[in-house]
Amino acid sequence: MSKLTDVPKRILIGRALRSDRLGETLLPKRIALPVFASDPLSSVAYAPGEVLLVLSIAGVSAYQYSPWIALAVVVLMFTVVASYRQNVHAYPSGGGDYEVANTNLGPRAGLTVASALLVDYVLTVAVSISSGVENLGSAVHFVIEHKVLSAIVMILLLTLMNLRGVKESGKLFAIPTYVFVAAVFVMIGWGAWKGIVLGETMSAPTADYEIEPEQKGLAGFAMVFLLLRAFSSGCAALTGVEAISNGVPAFRKPKSKNAASTLALMGGLAVTMFCGIIGLAMATDVRMAENPAVDLLDNGVPVGPEYVQDPVISQVGEAVFGNGSILFILLATATALVLFLAANTAYNGFPLLGSILAQDRYLPRQLHTRGDRLAFSNGIVLLAGAAILLVWIYDADSTKLIQLYIVGVFVSFTLSQIGMVRHWNRHLKTERDLAARRRMHRSRAINTFGAFFTGMVLVVVLATKFTHGAWVALLGMVIFYGTMTAIRKHYDRVSAEIAAAEGPSDDSVRPSRVHSIVLVSKVHKPTLRALAFAKLTRSDTLEAVSISVDPAETKALREEWDRRGINVPLKILDSPYREITRPVVEYVKGLRSENPRDAVSVYIPEYVVGRWWEHLLHNQSALRLKGRLLFTPGVMVTSVPYQLESSELAKRRAKKRQDWNAPGSVRRGPVDTPRPPKAPTGKG
Numbered sequence: 282m283s284k285l286t287d288v289p290k291r292i293l294i295g296r297a298l299r300s301d302r303l304g305e306t307l308l309p310k311r312i313a314l315p316v317f318a319s320d321p322l323s324s325v326a327y328a329p330g331e332v333l334l335v336l337s338i339a340g341v342s343a344y345q346y347s348p349w350i351a352l353a354v355v356v357l358m359f360t361v362v363a364s365y366r367q368n369v370h371a372y373p374s375g376g377g378d379y380e381v382a383n384t385n386l387g388p389r390a391g392l393t394v395a396s397a398l399l400v401d402y403v404l405t406v407a408v409s410i411s412s413g414v415e416n417l418g419s420a421v422h423f424v425i426e427h428k429v430l431s432a433i434v435m436i437l438l439l440t441l442m443n444l445r446g447v448k449e450s451g452k453l454f455a456i457p458t459y460v461f462v463a464a465v466f467v468m469i470g471w472g473a474w475k476g477i478v479l480g481e482t483m484s485a486p487t488a489d490y491e492i493e494p495e496q497k498g499l500a501g502f503a504m505v506f507l508l509l510r511a512f513s514s515g516c517a518a519l520t521g522v523e524a525i526s527n528g529v530p531a532f533r534k535p536k537s538k539n540a541a542s543t544l545a546l547m548g549g550l551a552v553t554m555f556c557g558i559i560g561l562a563m564a565t566d567v568r569m570a571e572n573p574a575v576d577l578l579d580n581g582v583p584v585g586p587e588y589v590q591d592p593v594i595s596q597v598g599e600a601v602f603g604n605g606s607i608l609f610i611l612l613a614t615a616t617a618l619v620l621f622l623a624a625n626t627a628y629n630g631f632p633l634l635g636s637i638l639a640q641d642r643y644l645p646r647q648l649h650t651r652g653d654r655l656a657f658s659n660g661i662v663l664l665a666g667a668a669i670l671l672v673w674i675y676d677a678d679s680t681k682l683i684q685l686y687i688v689g690v691f692v693s694f695t696l697s698q699i700g701m702v703r704h705w706n707r708h709l710k711t712e713r714d715l716a717a718r719r720r721m722h723r724s725r726a727i728n729t730f731g732a733f734f735t736g737m738v739l740v741v742v743l744a745t746k747f748t749h750g751a752w753v754a755l756l757g758m759v760i761f762y763g764t765m766t767a768i769r770k771h772y773d774r775v776s777a778e779i780a781a782a783e784g785p786s787d788d789s790v791r792p793s794r795v796h797s798i799v800l801v802s803k804v805h806k807p808t809l810r811a812l813a814f815a816k817l818t819r820s821d822t823l824e825a826v827s828i829s830v831d832p833a834e835t836k837a838l839r840e841e842w843d844r845r846g847i848n849v850p851l852k853i854l855d856s857p858y859r860e861i862t863r864p865v866v867e868y869v870k871g872l873r874s875e876n877p878r879d880a881v882s883v884y885i886p887e888y889v890v891g892r893w894w895e896h897l898l899h900n901q902s903a904l905r906l907k908g909r910l911l912f913t914p915g916v917m918v919t920s921v922p923y924q925l926e927s928s929e930l931a932k933r934r935a936k937k938r939q940d941w942n943a944p945g946s947v948r949r950g951p952v953d954t955p956r957p958p959k960a961p962t963g964k965g
Contacts, residue, residue, distance in 0.1 A: 319619060320405055331517055332350055337570045348559065348560070350512050351556050363731070364730075365522060377529075396765070407682050411682055464612040485597065492576055632661050688754045795882055796879060811886040824852050862902070883910060885919070887923065889923060890925055
């Protein structure tokens with residue numbers, strides 16, 4: 282079975298890496314950008330559409346506010362990027378927002394941030410994959426007809442690529458990300474050239490449609506609320522910014538400097554693309570509606586339920602490049618791919634944060650263990666399972682899923698920046714160097730403004746999105762918080778229980794006596810081996826115990842015992858209801874109650890078999906008995922193995938497996954043959 286599973290495992294995820302190869306998986310900036318920044322870079326594919334969708338509630342006239350909303354998003358993006366550049370220099374260990382809040386604001390704030398980030402990472406995968414399916418569906422109708430299935434398949438493929446390791450998956454993701462960025466910049470540049478220089482009129486496929494406002498004549502507070510809601514939807518462009526601060530350990534040295542440079546580059550690219558797409562959407566008269574079947578009108582008639590609303594970037598690309606052109610197909614393909622791969626930001630952030638939380642005993646310790654490819658495999662699989670569940674529940678609808686989004690992001694943004702302000706205040710109390718103090722004052726000012734701005738946006742997001750689905754994200758945060766708190770309490774309770782006392786204790790006191798019991802069913806080689814081993818331990822008393830289920834078999838056992846002259850007392854326990862486990866457990870408990878300071882050692886002969894189906898035929902009674910005896914204080918259970926012939930065959934098969942290498946498990950290359958030494962060339 283091991284060989285059968287090892288072959289596909291090695292083919293799919295590659296050869297196992299030694300722990301000392303961890304340094305080889307560190308990322309240069311050119312790979313780190315697509316690995317950690319693919320989420321904010323790709324969000325420009327759907328964030329402009331979300332702004333227009335909200336504004337469409339008031340009709341086309343509300344579109345005039347979209348440039349101002351874009352400007353507010355740009356200011357927020359630069360603020361957050363500048364703030365996180367301070368974070369990566371101050372906390373390069375990879376804890377990110379969690380470490381900042383935990384260190385400066387206390388464990389509760391740290392756990393709140395961790396809960397928000399975990400929820401956000403799961404939503405990042407669900408939203409990115411669902412949006413990618415919708416973009417790909419504009420060109421491939423099969424995908425849009427089977428959205429949920431396509432999304433789940435993409436999540437599984439992405440999971441597989443990440444199980445191969447961060448660096449290897451980063452190389453796979455780099456090309457589509459850079460192609461997408463280049464395609465968007467070409468579209469913005471070509472669109473500006475055609476519109477400004479050549480004076481051509483570009484029209485989106487929906488330019489001739491009309492929008493039926495859901496709320497007519499909005500003004501005053503209602504319009505302000507709508508604009509705030511549109512702004513909060515546009516803030517989807519900021520998701521994933523925090524992933525770089527969580528992934529600083531994955532960068533090559535100097536880690537903090539490289540992470541800060543990657544942050545700045547990501548912010549500049551994302552802002553330029555976001556503004557460019559919004560501008561082209563206005564120039565090409567893109568029309569979007571939350572309920573297009575009813576609210577989009579073609580010559581005064583609703584387009585109907587058969588109409589499929591393409592994303593803004595697809596409509597703009599068609600207007601600039603032309604439908605069916607090579608550049609349009611390239612843009613659509615690159616957009617779909619980068620949206621799929623944008624989930625990689627979460628695949629790097631979630632397992633790493635899970636590992637840190639597991640180290641702090643807030644999550645199961647298995648999440649702290651690296652897999653064959655030095656990735657946190659358990660965290661990757663857990664993230665994939667949660668994302669698949671969300672995609673299935675929400676039918677892979679990015680518009681529904683995005684309403685859950687952003688809340689967790691701005692919770693972590695705000696608490697992290699408040700924590701950084703506390704960090705600089707603490708260090709300013711002790712720092713005496715004037716140059717260092719000036720840098721700290723500047724950093725504190727940046728983080729203070731960041732905390733104020735992101736806190737204000739958090740209030741806006743909660744006020745505008747709570748009833749539209751944000752409450753689900755808050756519920757998820759509460760569930761994560763409660764679960765992690767309970768796990769920490771369990772680990773703390775266990776640690777307190779098993780901590781060794783400084784002085785003498787009951788656990789260190791030697792038992793008064795040791796009673797040894799060998800369980801016997803028949804007189805055969807495993808029984809004789811167990812008896813010999815029990816004698817070797819030289820316990821105070823030794824007896825063999827058998828359960829009487831069949832009187833004839835019990836009589837035969839006693840006669841064979843006497844005939845062989847085995848000098849160990851044989852005790853027969855009656856079992857009128859043919860039970861085996863209960864009589865043994867009750868007998869052992871009776872010995873313990875009579876002499877509480879005595880220890881009881883139970884020896885169980887067990888067969889060692891080599892085939893999987895043989896395990897189902899042997900040792901089941903022993904397994905149940907050991908499970909019951911584990912809960913009895915003062916009782917030790919020892920398995921005495923007896924290797925059957927099939928186990929020897931299994932050993933030989935294991936030896937063959939050890940000598941055999943799965944495809945890809947060994948790096949092939951030329952063998953360097955030593956050169957023969959040169960003959961001495963003396964002159965004389």
